[in-house]
Amino acid sequence: xxxxxxxxxxxxxxxxQDVALRCDPISGHVSLFWYQxxxxxxxxxxxxxxxEAQLDKSGLPSDRFFAERPEGSVSTLKIQRTQQEDSxxxxxASSLRLSVDEQFFGPGTRLTVL
Amino acid sequence: AQTVTQSxxxxxxxxAETVTLSCTYDTSESNYYLFWYKQPPSRQMILVIRQEAxxxxxxxxxxxxxxxxxxxxxxxLKISDSQLGDTAMYFCAFMKHNTGNQFYFGTGTSLTxxx
Numbered sequence: 001x002x003x004x005x006x007x008x009x010x011x012x013x014x015x016x017q018d019v020a021l022r023c024d025p026i027s028g029h030v031s032l033f034w035y036q037x038x039x040x041x042x043x044x045x046x047x048x049x050x051x052e053a054q055l056d057k058s059g060l061p062s063d064r065f066f067a068e069r070p071e072g073s074v075s076t077l078k079i080q081r082t083q084q085e086d087s088x089x090x091x092x093a094s095s096l097r098l099s100v101d102e103q104f105f106g107p108g109t110r111l112t113v114l
Numbered sequence: 115a116q117t118v119t120q121s122x123x124x125x126x127x128x129x130a131e132t133v134t135l136s137c138t139y140d141t142s143e144s145n146y147y148l149f150w151y152k153q154p155p156s157r158q159m160i161l162v163i164r165q166e167a168x169x170x171x172x173x174x175x176x177x178x179x180x181x182x183x184x185x186x187x188x189x190x191l192k193i194s195d196s197q198l199g200d201t202a203m204y205f206c207a208f209m210k211h212n213t214g215n216q217f218y219f220g221t222g223t224s225l226t227x228x229x
Contacts, residue, residue, distance in 0.1 A: 003158075033216065042118075042205050042219030043159075056216065089157065095215070103217070105151075105159035 002026070004106035006092050012112045013082045021077045021109045025094030032075050033103060034067055035091040043091050049075060082113045116141045118208050120220035127196045128228050134181075135191045135223045137206030145211035148182065148189045153203040153222070162204070165189065167211075196227045 005024045013019050025032050031050055035043035036059075046065065047057040051072035060067070064082075069075040079086055089110050093103040117140045127133035139148070150162040165173045165182050172180050177197075181190045193200055203224050207217040 031215065035217075040221070042207075042221050043217070044219070045216040048216060059216070091159070093159075102161050102164075103215075107156065107158045 004092055004094055004104050006090075006106040006109050008109060009107065010110050010112075012114065014114055015084060016081055018078065018080045019082055019111065021079075021090050021111070023075045023077070023092030023094075023106060025073065025075070025092070026104055027073075028096070029094035029104075030072075030097050031095045031103075032069060033093040033095075034075070034077050035093065036061075037089040037091055037108070039088070046077070046090075079111075082111075084113050087111055087113045116143075116208050116210065116218040118206050118218050118220035120204075120206055120223050122223045123221070124224045124226070126226040126228055127193075129196055129198060131196055132192060132194045133196055133225065135193075135204050135206075135225065137189045137191070137220055139187050139189065139206070139208050139218075141187070141208065141210075143210050147209040147211065148180075149207040149209065149217070150178070150180070150189075150191045151205045151207060151219075152200075153205060155202070159205070163191065193225075198227050198229060201225060201227045 007022045033048040034046040037043040045059040049069040064080045066078045089108040091108045092106045095103045119138045146167045149164045151159045163175045177194045203222045205222045206220040
């Protein structure tokens with residue numbers, strides 16, 4: 001596709017379950033970013049990759065959050081033992097290079113933890 | 115740390131009128147970039163306009179322009195000739211120069227264009 005895609009679009013999990021959120025960036029984009037957007041808030045940075053290298057994971061809120069991009073394209077954000085406070089929209093963005101390029105955002109995955 | 119403040123949670127404007135959305139930020143950086151992103155109800159964020167801090171000239175993109183006041187750390191967005199399709203959440207964002215390119219977003223302003 002022409003844009004960033006994310007799946008699933010909606011995910012409901014019971015507290016304690018593990019979830020995996022997928023991001024397909026624009027083909028050829030080197031950089032990939034994950035953001036967490038709580039209800040009524042702006043997105044907050046979680047982590048980013050340049051190709052397969054995770055260059056910054058300082059925004060991950062706990063060690064229950066893990067992200068990978070093993071082949072430098074598709075990325076997965078995994079949340080283990082989900083908690084209610086993990087409920088949010090998770091946005092993925094990609095950009096062509098690791099520079100001040102426009103970041104193209106996906107539609108997000110809305111995670112609800114019951 | 116960088117903070118971005120949008121003090122107007124909600125705004126409305128009549129179609130064809132002009133509206134200005136406010137944004138202030140706090141940083142000790144000298145080189146940085148500022149952005150306005152639009153998030154329509156479908157939730158896909160779209161870049162509206164961006165400004166390099168080292169440029170004194172205010173950025174303009176068709177009906178969208180900014181008023182960048184570096185000393186005051188202010189970065190407002192003006193939308194002229196508002197259209198119904200402008201209805202969306204608008205986020206102001208800050209990016210440090212040469213350091214990871216992560217955005218720091220404000221809390222957003224919900225803009226409604228009234229027919």
